[in-house]
Amino acid sequence: MSSQFGHVFRISTWGESHGGGVGVVIDGCPPLLELSEADIQKDLDRRRPGQSEIVTPRAEDDQCRILSGVFEGRTTGTPICVVVMNKDARPEAYREMEGAYRPSHADYTYQAKYGIRNWQGGGRASARETIGRVAAAAVAKKVLGRFFPGLEVVAYVKSIHGLVAEVDPATVRFEDVEANIVRCPDAGKAVEMIEFIKAVRSEGDSVGGVVEAVLRGVPAGLGEPVFDKLEAELAGAMLSWPATKGFEIGSGFVGTFYRGVEHNDAFVMREGAGGTKSNR
Amino acid sequence: MSSQFGHVFRISTWGESHGGGVGVVIDGCPPLLELSEADIQKDLDRRRPGQSEIVTPRAEDDQCRILSGVFEGRTTGTPICVVVMNKDARPEAYREMEGAYRPSHADYTYQAKYGIRNWQGGGRASARETIGRVAAAAVAKKVLGRFFPGLEVVAYVKSIHGLVAEVDPATVRFEDVEANIVRCPDAGKAVEMIEFIKAVRSEGDSVGGVVEAVLRGVPAGLGEPVFDKLEAELAGAMLSWPATKGFEIGSGFVGTFYRGVEHNDAFVMREGAGGTKSNR
Amino acid sequence: MSSQFGHVFRISTWGESHGGGVGVVIDGCPPLLELSEADIQKDLDRRRPGQSEIVTPRAEDDQCRILSGVFEGRTTGTPICVVVMNKDARPEAYREMEGAYRPSHADYTYQAKYGIRNWQGGGRASARETIGRVAAAAVAKKVLGRFFPGLEVVAYVKSIHGLVAEVDPATVRFEDVEANIVRCPDAGKAVEMIEFIKAVRSEGDSVGGVVEAVLRGVPAGLGEPVFDKLEAELAGAMLSWPATKGFEIGSGFVGTFYRGVEHNDAFVMREGAGGTKSNR
Amino acid sequence: MSSQFGHVFRISTWGESHGGGVGVVIDGCPPLLELSEADIQKDLDRRRPGQSEIVTPRAEDDQCRILSGVFEGRTTGTPICVVVMNKDARPEAYREMEGAYRPSHADYTYQAKYGIRNWQGGGRASARETIGRVAAAAVAKKVLGRFFPGLEVVAYVKSIHGLVAEVDPATVRFEDVEANIVRCPDAGKAVEMIEFIKAVRSEGDSVGGVVEAVLRGVPAGLGEPVFDKLEAELAGAMLSWPATKGFEIGSGFVGTFYRGVEHNDAFVMREGAGGTKSNR
Secondary structure: OOEEEOOOOOEEEEEOOOEEEEEEEEEEEOOEOOOOHHHHHHHHHHHHHOOOOOOOOOOOOOEEEEEOOOEEEEEOOOOOEEEOOOOOOOHHHHHHHHOOOOOOOOHHHHHHHHHOOOOOOHHHOHHHHHHHHHHHHHHHHHHHHHHHHOOOEEEEEEEOOOOOOOOOOOOOHHHHOOOOOOOOOOOHHHHHHHHHHHHHHOOOOOOEEEEEEEOOOOOOOOOOOOOOOOOHHHHHHOOOOOOOOOOOOOOHHHHHHHHHHOOOOOEEEEOOHHHHHOOO | OOOOOOOOOOOEEOOOOOEEEEEEEOOOOOOOOEEEEHHHHHHHHHHHOOOOOOOOOOOOOOEEEOOOOOOOOOOOOOOOOEEOOOOOOHHHHHHHHHOOOOOOOOOHHHHHOOOOOOOOOOHHHHHHHHHHHHHHHHHHHHHHHHHHHOOEEEEEEEEEEEOOOOOOOOOOOOOHHHOOOOOOHHHHHHHHHHHHHHHHOOOOEEEEEEEEEEEEOOOOOOOOOOOOOOOHHHHHHOOOOOOOOOEOOOOOOOOOOOOHHOOOOEEEEEEOOOOHHEOO | OEEEEOOOOEEEEOOOOOOOOOEEEEOOOOOOOOOOHHHHHHHHHHHHOOOOHHHHHHOOOOOEOOOOOOOOOOOOOOOEEEEEEEEOHHHHHHHHHHHHHOOOOHHHHHHHHHHHOOOOOOOOHHHHHHHHHHHHHHHHHHHHHHHHHOOEEEEEEEEEOOOEOOOOOOOOHHHOOOOOOOOOOOOOHHHHHHHHHHHHHHOOOOOOOEEEEEEEEEOOOOOOOOOHHHHHHHHHHOOOOOOOEEEEEEOEEEEEEOOOOHOOOEEEOOOOHHHHHOOO | OOOOEEOOEEEEEOOOOOOOEEEEEEOOOOOOOOOOOHHHHHHHHHOOOOOOOOOOOOOOOEEEEOOOOOEEEEEEOEEEEEEOOOOOOOOHHHHHHHHOOOOOOHHHHHHHHHOOOOOOOHHHOOOOHHHHHHHHHHHHHHHHHOOOOOEEEEEEEEEEEEEEOOOOOOOOOOHOOOOOOOOOOOOOHHHHHHHHHHHHHHHOOOOOOOEEEEEOOOOOOOOOOOOOOHHHHHHHHHHOOOOOOEEOOOOHHHHHHHHHHHHHOOEEEOOOHHHHHEEO
């Protein structure tokens, strides 16, 4: 509980936006995986604010350091501590926050829960906390690549406000997502999204959207049968990101507009694998 | 993990649809709460299939028994084991299931994961597993009533297929929900829903819907700050119920159609409680 | 925590000495293991009080029942609930306990901790709680036998009061332990122990001893490296049994009387297994 | 599991003897406790090797840094990350270790378990790992001081080889322990111990001993009733320290030489606190 996620591969994030630094301890990572700071830095750079004109302009020039759990370029099976030091602690920049609670932020909630908060910024509720998650995910990708080489995850911006991308989940590729700064694989809609975001920003306003993810090559039987079902774990994980408000899997809410006969998930017999029945 | 939910108040459900019985062990329940089998039975009776003509006709006449953790009508702080024995194990009734995997069911998934399943029915994936959850929830309500007397949860059917009820979350009461067999507090829409479900059933088909819940009197600061946020825990819990596909909290997906200035969650100053700022 | 032990193979015991029954839920047991009530009953019968004239005369004729997790004689990977119903609840037998706290018992501790206790007997602190542990251990032995066929555990009474058995840990066998009612593989000392216990009992007094266990075929690297070391887990497990006061592993406390050069655990090179270095 | 200890106040240690650094993440620390790096440094300095001529001469001049969870001198309720950077990584110093497994060390065990180890030193099994524990304990003492002001723990060296100190557990004070470099409150025996250790060291040999701890003001009912009993948790914790081989509580093994009537833990009635019965 608290700042931890996972059981066997368990991550503990720590750190506030203003303070010594932020990071993560990853416990349960298998040994003998090749891992370098560059592997993690690559994903931290993707996460970094200030990369383009449509995201928060706050500049973060974060360099990660692996303090433990890696020896001569390979994981050792012991806890991996990844640290990103905070460079730019300018308490005075947010001094007016000490006595003010920003609406739609966690300021009041932290104050009510703990009776204290690091008011120099978002503190623990800052999006900087996600640095630890992104670093851990970079390591998790190494683990998945080793034990589930056929598993593929492609996530992308599906919609911004009323602008909904047309994406074929069966064919969308990671490269299409990376092709533009809004990370929407529908190139035409991406242009519209970028223009829209710029316009909204120019009015001092903000706007949100929907992220969609496609998982391919998921092994049958993944997840626990009752409480920790695959969809339950995913829902909990997704709603733990800051400012998320909904989660759907499969047909989602739209599925309630179908009857059972329309909505049935029929089996398809495939050749191969000994002729076993398999899911679509 | 696996068949457990919760940390301090932790429940472990067990049991298959066909076998000796189903139930739950509740660990971490505070002592000195008044608790009887009748308290639990009341909610099990609400859950029971075969109560009305719009639900599955399978008759379950389940009587629970508390085997531990209660002494002279009060909880003792030790684990509470609640058992409902399976009465009607007729393996032959489902004999054809041994070599067949029902689509949209977990039959294949269990077989793939474990290499074995209790094919006499849904086994562990049967909705009978929820008996343990309902029993545990009856106890949880006792705990909440004791420690958070102002906390109120009202849940109801919001929509069935295209039939969407009009419900005012601010005023809806539990009695309105209990007033009809479809448990929709919009009395007029409830009649339509019941007729619609009957018609669909008469065609051998099925249909789903959306459940909405209102929570009142939630203390500020509930939930953990990072991974086990209130919304993350709720999302994971809701998606762990059988056949659920989506979760929303607050404005949900519709919130993406608002801009920041429209969507802002402004503070309202209230009298009382020392004039503290408080959430709406 | 609380009434649970283990992580992957996790057991939750429940039940008081007087009440509906006692038992255990075993979560995380691998599927496809052969398991019957007879497998468990065999060990419950070994545990049972009243078997001989040297143990507590309280008669317990306990029959276990598996309520879930087993199908057609094999485990299904779902939680296994084992129940032993309490037969002989005679509250009046202990009525004077309601207002009395027995010294060297947990009566006062439970009352202080929870403000209530099942005073009809030892309640949760009764040795009857160990029925759930023994049942779970019977299942655990099946798991070990399947995945670590060379692993062998032989435990026996090493001493009673000043009577210390001579046992060669390298050769002692389970059959030697089972050869007498005090379960001491030193046959001559066993006779003395039995006579001594009878004499002590005839004076209305009691006496304790030391249990020693030998583990053979333990795979290298078992246990976690830091907190959940093999010896730490064993120590915690052993001290969780009622009325235990000490634990030693390897040379134990006597090791402090050796210097490093005398006490060193030198490697021995063995033929086979590719000539790998291996522990003694 | 793995590198974590505790549930509500949960610590995760990380780091190897040679590498970036060592440290701990403390999750679940209550907010609003006064905490500074000096509070932690004080205990790290007590732990530090090279302080006197009777301990390992390896010089460690470790300075801790708190990277998160503390704001303006007080804890915030968020994870506290404490880091001690490794200063003196001289891989060549231990180069011969790469192909050698030291007897009585964990070298072979790590290699067998993980297939890799940081052979530059003890790696994760180095006593440097305990820096994280000592830092966490310094914080834990703050928590105990706040919530259990009457609780007192005095631990000291009870024996070295055959030299056994005479200590009265009822009166021994922390200052007596700190009065000499072997931390034995029996001043005369301490001199003998120091001379003995010096003599053993001069022969290139080593020697061990027994640590005894007295706890005063422990609240009644501490610990969980079944598996996580107070004595079980203590036993597991103590055996998780490197090179520990035994644990006793109360009368320990010697208790087996007493009969029940001699060994009974009778209640003593005390004045005050409403005349409630209380333990000795």
